[in-house]
Amino acid sequence: MPTAARVIAALCLAALAWLVSDMVKPLFEEGKTFGNFNLINAVVGFLVGWQVVGARAGRGMGAAINNGLTGGVVMLFWALLLHSSYKMFQVSMRGRYDGAFEAAAAAFQIMFEFATLIATPLIITTLVVGSALSGLFAEYTSRRAS
Template sequence: MPTAARFVAALCLAVLAWVVSEQIKPLFDEDKAFGNFNLINFVIAVAVGWQVIGSRAGRGLSAAINNGLTGGIVLVFWCLLAHSAIRMFEISMRGRYGGAFEAFSAIFEMMVENRILIATPLIIGALVIGSVASGVIAEMTNKRAS
């Protein structure tokens, strides 16, 4: 059921994903083509904000903080998984993997590599503050709309 809290949570997390995506780009090699990097993260963030944060709004401030942090962690997981799967598909189209299991396990190897790369204080801080703010704003919206 669409609610104002779900909409606001999706919007807040999507803005956070876009900002963090821009912060992540300088961490990669200069010749990396990002393509739809921001857009993919934006769409994932809308879905996570709607489902994880927005659906749990209305349970109080401490729950809102926890919901926001949970949303941020889920966002990072799904974005890492999506981009690693896309990269694995690109590599597999060049015939670089020996089989399906090797290609599948490469997704998780790339997730770990990228997680280590983006684990900087600036990115972690932005994700924590932004996701907590998303949870609290969704909670405030739920109280206003009720």
């Protein structure tokens, strides 16, 4: 059911995903084309904000921070999984994997490589502070709208 808290949480995490996506781009090799990278991550952030953070709003300030942090971790996980699966699919189309299990394992290996690449203090701090603020904004909205 749509609520104001869900909308605010979704918009906050989508904006955070877009911001972090712009911060991540310089970490990759020069000349890499990103296509709809920001948009895909913003959609993931929107969906996670709607389902995870917004659905749990209204339980208090401590829970709001925890919900926001949980939403940030879930958003990061799904974005990494989505992009690593796409990269694995590109590599598998070149016939580099012997079977489905090897391809699936490679997706998680690529996911780990992406995670270590973007694990910089600035990005981690931005994710932590932004997701905690998203939870607090959703909580504030939940209190004001009810």
